Amino acid sequence: MSNSLPPNMRSIFQQASSSKTLTLTNTPLPTPDHAQGEHLIHIKACSPCAGELLWPKNFPPPTARTLIPCPDMAGIVISAPSGSPFQPGDEVYARTNYIRPGNAREYSIAVTDELAHKPKCLSWVQAAAIPVSAQTAWQVLFIHALGTSGNGNGGEMDMEAAKVAWAGKRVLVTAASGGVGIWLVQLATMLGAEVVGTCGSRNVEFVRSLGAKEVLDYRVVDLREWAMQLPSNKVDVVIDCVGGKALGDAWWTVKDGGVVLSIYQPPLQVCPDGFEDDSVKDLFFVMQPARRQLEEISKLVEKGVCRGLVDSVWPLEQYEEAFKRLDGGHAKGKIVFDLSLNH
CATH class of the missing domain: 3.40.50.720 (NAD(P)-binding Rossmann-like Domain)
Structure with a gap:
């Protein structure tokens, strides 16, 4: 990983699986295991899912992990396995797997089969509203x-x-x-x-x-x-x-x-x-992220056949208001955190 990376990053995390209480704090950057296909991603925007703060209680992760929300993200590859189709500098988006912490943080992990190239016609916020x-x-x-x-x-x-x-x-x-x-x-x-x-x-x-x-x-x-x-x-x-x-x-x-x-x-x-x-x-059924499907969706977006929809955009610091909007059940499209705001 680049020596220019900061030692810590802003992260939203859920304090316990039995509680929906969230906290914004500084945490160390994750370390990708390239041998397992992991990429380090600089997160530009991320998006939560309705009801996801209940998932850890109702569907406990297979192994204990930090409870960070927002499975959808868009960002830039910082480091990648050799031979990966996604190399440093590539603009990507994904719905990452539930077995790992989510993406409400400045740097996150994604594996090859989750990632797809971000449609060039979309902003970071627009892209983060799409994957899941x-x-x-x-x-x-x-x-x-x-x-x-x-x-x-x-x-x-x-x-x-x-x-x-x-x-x-x-x-x-x-x-x-x-x-x-x-x-x-x-x-x-x-x-x-x-x-x-x-x-x-x-x-x-x-x-x-x-x-x-x-x-x-x-x-x-x-x-x-x-x-x-x-x-x-x-x-x-x-x-x-x-x-x-x-x-x-x-x-x-x-x-x-x-x-x-x-x-x-x-x-x-x-x-x-x-x-x-x-x-x-x-x-x-419960969806599983698949790179090939998301690449097909990217093509449809680029052709103007389909489009996502952003309900509202928030800085990480306003996580309580954003999740309140999400829990209200009346969002039109997706709620998205833009990590460039208020920072």
Whole structure:
């Protein structure tokens, strides 16, 4: 590593897995293990995930680690393994793996298969808003929702196969104006699906602008009543991003033989009383970072086919206000920390 690096860095860390209390403090820089594919990254911007301060309690890391939030990041490679496609000076972005501390710090670690080249058309803040949301949506649509695990490619369809598979399918996306929701709407529309999105009234036109054919204000529309009004309202696939009541209500909208998938919780946990269609499949999964997928997403961003969305930008010092905004559940797109602010 360069001798010009500072001995310490600003870091946000969670004091205990049983508490959501955060602290901003100075910590030593991490040391990358190049033999394990690790790169040292100078973090320019990072982004938290909704609910992530509950993860250490509900899903303890496999080995004890410092609890630093923000799995999404964008930054510059400082040091890299020999032969890595990402060398010092390269601009990268990633959703890093949960087994290591996150990226709410000035220097962090990422391995080769997590990283992708940052789209040149994006700022650091714009790039940091993309990885976990876009890759989650990608894995929903290209791997999980249509059950393609037997295709011999780790279950992942290529672009042309996905377009054939999704053409004409009706898809309901809950929380369609949220971080993952906006990517589901854009990617599903690109693949030829007919998207119905739910969101609050102030975001209806925005979700429509992303490609949704129909947008439902969740405060006004009862999904069960909506599904019963016309048989054609029912959908082939429900993709839920919020869980709870929204997911429970969404069960009523799915066709016989359809799929209810949630990235928030196992759908059967909130399957409503009286729903008796055994032909409906239910799915829950946790995304895993994958370099190749993020590079494909970079290409779509560069072509202007898809875009991320930044809700608000914060300096690290305002971490309490930023996480309060995140926990409020009404962010439009992603909350991002810009590490160049207030420093």
